[in-house]
Amino acid sequence: MTRTTEPGGRRPLDREPLAHLAAALRGVGQVGLQPHLLTGAFVLVGLWAAGREVGLSATLGTLVSTAAAYAFGVDRGSVALGLQGYSGCLTGIALVGSLGDHPAAYALTVVGCVLCTVLTAALTALLGPRGLPVLTAPFCLVTGVVLAAAPAFGRLPHPAAVPVPAAVPVAGPTALTFSDLWHAFFANVSQVFLVDSWYVGLIVLVGLACAGARAVLAAALGSAAGTAAAWALGAPAEQVAAGLHGYNAVLVGIALGAVLLAGTPWNAGYALFGAALSTVLAAALTALLAPLGGRTLTWPFVLTTWALLAAVPHLPRLRAATA
Template sequence: MHAASNELESTALRTLLRSLGQIVLQPNAVTGACLLAAWLACDPRLACAALTGAVSANVAAVLAGYDEADTRDGLHGFNGALAGLAAFTFIGDGATAAAVAILAGMATAWGLGPWSRWLRTRGLAVYSSPCLIVTWLWLPLFTPRAATTTPLQLASFSHLTDGVLSGLAQTDFASGAVPGLLVLAGISASSLRHAAWALAGAGIASALHLLLGAGLPSFGAGLLGFNGALTALALAECGWIATLGGILLSVVLQQIAGRYGLPVMTAPFVAATWSVQSLRRRRRINPPSATGKPALRRSAQSLARTS
């Protein structure tokens, strides 16, 4: 009985940590532990937010009867963690933020089933879209807290690396070089290749934003690199051309949203990744013929493989 209880507790802990790791697209408990350390290093309030949202979403997934294997892999909990982080980021009152985090976390899980099925028919993954939808629904009801940025002077190489690492930290709503380094360590524990792409994505996106006129304080806070890092992680297995194209598109979308002051969060990453994946899927279904024109005939088997 004691052994069974310990195993159940261990499984629950691994599920919770994998839910956190899935924020950076890694189904790895060590990654989740590193992200938890990053939040604690930045602001313990963020750690509470992520845990509140992840637990709420996982409980809702169990009540909804979702696949247990997917729950154990963290697929049902990470959007809840993100929803909790968004609540504590945009709502100043702690009690209100906690209530919203619980409700929003559960909402991301309950809406995940039909939403993921609809996306799957189009060959697309969920990513952080449930969190975005739920957050956009409640955000107009509150006055967002003013964002704080860290003043930065590009006087040395260390300032550049701090800004890029802070971009990695912002993938989970944290900020700062130390949290970013912990996030990088967590991704490395799952995949060194993915860690390299995440670092490259944050650096490339930050550089492009700066060239387009973004401010140095935003770079220091990591606000310029996180969408590029997430896009690079999502497209890392699609080849370097697709990955770089996705990073570039995420920068363009974030720039456009910034012009209008829209709270897009990770929407540029999701939209850019979906766009690249849709294009790749379309090319697989309808490849160019020998003459360079699209081949119009498609087999049922090829359609089945891509659906």
């Protein structure tokens, strides 16, 4: 989800024998907006540690969407940096996790990930002139449509009762224990990949650290801001601890705090504001979509980042990152 610069000024790996695998690995890292091979490697290890189903679906989704981009002749620099693979990674996890370990789920994953590549191109054409990145919008659109349509077709497996992170409002706040707090800190990160596991979150943070101190610090601050906002608003402790209120804040923290805006104190404060705002928006979208059977997914991250980034040119104290 980052722009088209390679760390250290290295040339994109579009002509090397293992270009497809390298691009796919970067695609996994790009879920966290980092096009680093080590970041992608650590994240993929964490996903396989979460279970065979998660690891396989993430790997399949990333490989398919990356291969589709090569087949469609998408700009090789974009493909090499993983910009065509991250939506496929999340789509694979969401569809297989929702529909079950079923052949139809994997078939839909293949189709959905090809569609992610097409939607990435379409949204790039629409948003690029406005200076807005695509982010995870293709994943949200494809996954939302497939899971909404699945129950209407008898040959398709039906979505599970709780297929992807979707916090359901529960009346009455509860106190957060120290165990809840530290679990939430890591689970916020793992829930970016639709997984509730503190050790997966830890592995992902190690991967982000490979991309640089700024990336891992932004993720950590985003997680803390999301937890603080959820606690301040009285969210149920079990939902906070499971990371259901903080994963969008992690992504907003990285996007605005480490990638899309320059590293200034004003920008850092703006990123924390956005992380907290995405937590509130997540609760609102969940309340709106739940009665319709819709999924919140990473829409709060996408909408918050688009809105705050679009405002930057009109807020003189803020500065966008240089390409």
